[in-house]
Each structure stands twice: as structure tokens, then as C-alpha cells.
Amino acid sequence: MDFGFKISPSSAINLDKVDLGKFEELHKAEPDVYKCMACGSCSSTCPASRFSGMSVRKVILDLQRGREKEAVALMRNCMLCGKCTMVCPRGINTRHLILSICRIYMEDGK
């Protein structure tokens, strides 16, 4: 929170080594990605979860934690059928989110 003045400089040390540059890029393209509350509706309807364990919830959590490789592996069998979009209680356009991930991230998760 920026009030325009500070009582003391921040002394917090960020020990997180994860490079979230790509995630920031994704967030810019898909502002809704932060809306996800990890309810798992998308996971329960996903027809690809049977094959590659696909779950948009897991993909978002993994990307936020810098586990890009795992996320990309989950998405291997996504068929873009759009059921996750329809059931999302937060109204996230998951189909476009998935396409944006395919556009921004690399196959090997970098």
C-alpha cells in the first residue's frame, strides 16, 4: 500500500528464487488469472484429466509457483472443449487462458 510516505523502509527479504517473469506476462494478457480461487470445478469436468491429469486449477497454481514444466505436462492432452470455462464460478475464460499459456510458455517449461 502506498500512502505517499513511509514510516520505515521495507526490511522484508524475498528468498523466492522463482522467476515469475513469464507469469507476469501471462497476467498482463489474462488479468483474470488471479481471480482463480482453486475451487476445482474445472478439474472435475475436464475430459483430459483422465489422460494427462489436466486441471486448470493445478496449472495456475503450478505456474504461480514456477513449476512450469509440470504445468506444461498437465496441459498435454487439453482438447480445448471449453467445459472448464462454462463451469467456472469466477467467470474466468479458461480457454483463452490455456491458449495464452501455449503462446507465452515454452514446451520444455522455460
Added chain:
Amino acid sequence: MRERFLTGYNDFVLPFVCGMLFVLIYCLVGLVRIIMQLPPQDRKKFFISLVTPKTMIKNIKDIFLKCLIHVDLWKRNRLLGYMHSSIAFGWFMLILVGHIEVLLYTSHLGAKALYYPIFFRYFVAETESTMKGALIFFLMDFFLLVVLSGIALAIIKRVRSRFFGMRRTTNPSFLDLIGLYSLWSIFPLRLLAESFTADISGGSFLTKSLNYVFTEFLSNHANMLPAWWAYSCALGIFFFVLPFTRYMHIPTEILLIPLRNAGIRIVNARKGFAKAQVYSCPSCGLCIDACPMGVLKGNLKDTTVYLNRQIRRNNEARIEEISDKCLLCGKCTAVCPVGVEGDKLRIAQRSMRRYNFGPDYSNISAKEEIARCNKFVNSENSNVSSAVNEKVLYFAGCMTALTPVIMKTTGSILEKAGVDYTVMDRDGGICCGRPMLMAGRFAQARQLVEKNTEIILGSGAGTLLLSCPICYKIFREKYSLPGIKIVHHTEYFERLIREGRLKVHRDGTRYVFHDPCELGRGCGIYEPPRNVISCAGELVEAAKNRKESICCGGSLGSLTLGFDKRKAMTENAVSNLTAASPDRIVTACPLCLNTFSRYSDRPVEDIAQVLDRNSSPADITGNNKRQKTIS
């Protein structure tokens, strides 16, 4: 007729001649470019079709009926049809009769052939023998009057489009306006110029009478030259701006029709056939009123007419935005008078996007999937005759998994009719590939198609039953399943009723049928669902139905439109359906069912639910009873 001037030339012809040469050269270069951009096999197909007598006749017929008479517009809106055909056909006849006139009355034309047919009346004087050509004089005046009436309607349309039954019309660009005003002024100026000279060169009811009026206060013939200059300048301006305005559709459509008749499809969103389509767009704006997104004013600029305009301007950011937003309901394609395929253009545009990685389905084992579905219920059922005992593979589809009632009731109907069936994706199967295709990822869609083909062929079924029109469309268009009949459940139910395998009882419920985009416009299935509903209750029609049905707003076609932004579209579609105050809304698409259920004020059902409630197993032993159930 004798020539008035020895040279047969006056400076005023220059604007017209330059403009015309410019347009001709521009069109010629464009023609060569479009043909060169076609894939080699398409180019070959096109050239062959040009010399095949059958397509040749069709080309000429189509060009005459569509470019000149505008039959499609006549069918839609007579006033709009008259306006366009009067200008197009009238102008064409003016040029044609002008040429005939020149051929009859002059000889040794040379370079004069460029402008004589247009400015003939300036260069000749009437002689005693001319009256033999009175018919031609009359025709020239008559067609000029026809064009003028069209121009008058066009002016009224610009001021009040509602007069023509159009709610919204296209916002013209600056150059469009210049083209428009010069086009409007060409014919009144022609009338003025020809009227001035009518006492020298002759005229008919229009020009001659006006000439009498003019001589009352303008008797000096020196006054005629400015009128001819103005006429030529109007033509020149129109021709110079034509390539950069919507009027480019006039020459392009003549190319588009033979290309389409040759069976060419869009491959690249910017080249070849697609380019011909984009330049053929006359910006009439019929797609604006048709677009289901139009209920929200902010979406008006995302209709096909604006996509075409942005593609012509190479405005990449807007092209991407427009093509991603579209629901791909196909209504703009259905209403387009020149046949611009807005949905296919957008899919082609989406396919141009590059992704770093994409899904890959090689890890899915088709054998396991076959084992899951290969359990036909009553193969050994001896009660059912062998002809009836066909093996039906029911592919419910992804969307049906969200509305399991369709799967349940369809299964119940199949059991009542004694059909030997099995469900291919009871616990979720592989997607048909259509959503992937609509996102423009063709390679992945092809992989899904191949996987499903393997499973279906391995299951040993003779009929593939689908309850989702989205699947149905791609199964019909992209799958090759030899020996397997692909049917949508509406068609299959109709057949079951017709064959007397189901006893349907009718009640007084009023149903309205919503034509799902992919089933109606996509596959042309309009009658079977209506026949089924008529057996179960009273069928009423929506305000706009069949080809003009309004998308429910739930379509998977749109990539960027969030579900929160679609409420207004769904409500608009519901109010269209409830125009005849039905008791229930019936649809035949799980996605429409899902979307309508959210916002409808009355029950929404799938056709399978209606039929399941109103049917019971037919008594197969008594043949005479079968007849009864049909009536």
C-alpha cells in the same frame, strides 16, 4: 447522326479516361495477384472450371443474377433489392446501349472508343434519319430514369435506414463517402449534360423535355460544356477512389463468383480466395443487424463488415480482436448477399497465430477406449428383428457431460425403441475436435479426429449417434467413416417414430424449437426436430428461426468473450424464442440447453427430454398399430 467535331475530342473526356484506365489497370493487377496467390491445385481447378461448359453457364448466370439483378437482396428486402438492381442493371444497360449506339451511328473509332459510348451525345448531331433510332433514344432515357430512381432511394436510405427495414447500417469511411457522393452525382449530372445537348443530338421523354425547360432561360449552347465537364469529373473521381472504397466490390464480385463455383475454399485468411471475399464486401451492413453480439453496442464494430475493412487496411491489432471475439454462429455468412464467409475467414485468421507448444494426443490408447465402449446392450436380443438390430454407437460429446439429462433421456428412448446401443463416452471421452478447429489449431484437431476415427471404426458399430450439433458438424465434414452412418439424435428420433418403433402421445403443450447454429446453419437440419416435436405437442415458431435463428450466446466459437458478457445475448435470444408465448423452449444442443437454462423465464429442454416424456415402447408384434403412432 453525324459527328459535330472533326477531331471527335474535347478536353473534358480526360478525367473519365484517366480514371477508367486507372481502374482497369488496378483490377488487372489485382486479378493476377489473387490468382497467383491461390494454391497450385486450386489454381488448376479454377482454370479447368473456366472452360467447363457447365460451370461456364453457371458463372454467367450467377454474375447476371447476383451482380446485376441482386436476386438475393430482392428475396430479402424488395426495396433494397430494387435500389441495388436499378443502379447496377440500369448503369449496365446505359453502357451497353451506349455501345450499341456508337456501333450503329459511327465508324472508324480508334481511340475514341474509350469515351464515345459515355459522351456520345456531346459529339453527335441529330439528322433526319436519326428517328429510326427512337427506340434507342427511349431506352437511354428510360434506363437513366431507372438509375435516378435508385439513386433517390439510396439518398433516402442514407438518411433513414429504418425505411428499408435496417436498424443499423455501416459507418462509411472518408473515402467511402467521396465515392458515394461522386456516384450519386454522376447520374443527375449526366441528365443535366444530355438535356443541354438534347436539341442538337436528340433525346427522348426525359432529356428532350428538360431541354425545353432549359432553353427558356439558358439558350446559349456555350453553357453545355461545364455540365459535360462536371459529369466527366464525377466519373473520374469515382473511378479514382473506387479501389480504396467499398465500391471495389463491383469488379471483385465478378471474380469471386467463378472462384466459388470452381469449389475453392479459404486457405489463407489474407490471400487468394479470402482476399477476393474481403474485397467483394459491399459494406451493406446486413451482417450488423444479423450479428448476435449486436445487442451490446460495444460489439457493433466487431461484425464481419468491419473485419473486411480492417483486413483491407492491414490493421493487425483490430483484425485479431475481431476474429477472436466472434461466436462463429455463421449468421453473417447466411445473410451475406455476396457470400462472404465471415466465420471461415475468422477461423483462417486464428490459424495464423503461432504458439510455442500445443497439445499432443499420441499417449492416448485407442484400444483402451474401444474396450470401454464396446459393450452393446442387447446384441442377443431375439425379440428385435435383424434389420432393426443395428449397432448404434452413441457419442454424447463433451458438452452433453455438463447436461447429463440428455444422455439419460436419449438412453431411455433408445431402450424403449429396442435399439442395440452403447455409449462411447460415458465417463468422458475424447473431444470431437471442433472446438480445437474453431480455435484455429488444425494440426491438433486432426489428431483428435484420427483418434476418434480409430475408436469408432474399432467398435464395430454401424451407426454413430450424436446429441451435440458441434460434434455432428465436424463428424460430417472432417471425418471419413466408411460404412458408418452419422446421425444427429433429432434425425434418429424422427426415424424411430417414422418406423413405428416408438409410440408417441401428443399433449397440448406449446413448444418452440430453437435452431442451434451448428445444426441449422451448420448442417442444414431444420425439419427432423420440428417433425419430432409436432408428434409430441404443438409446435410454434420463433420470431426469427431456421437460417436466421439467433445464437444462444454460449458458443465455443468465441475465444475472448467471457461468459459474464454474454447475458444480454442470451436474453435477446430468449425473447426472440418466446415471441409466440410457448410453454417450453426446446433445443437440440447441450450447449444451448445449458446457456438458455441460466436466463430463461420458462423451462428449457432438449428434444430428447420431450420425446422421452411423451413416448412409450411400441408394440412390435402388431404391425397395424405402427400406423397409428405416426398420425
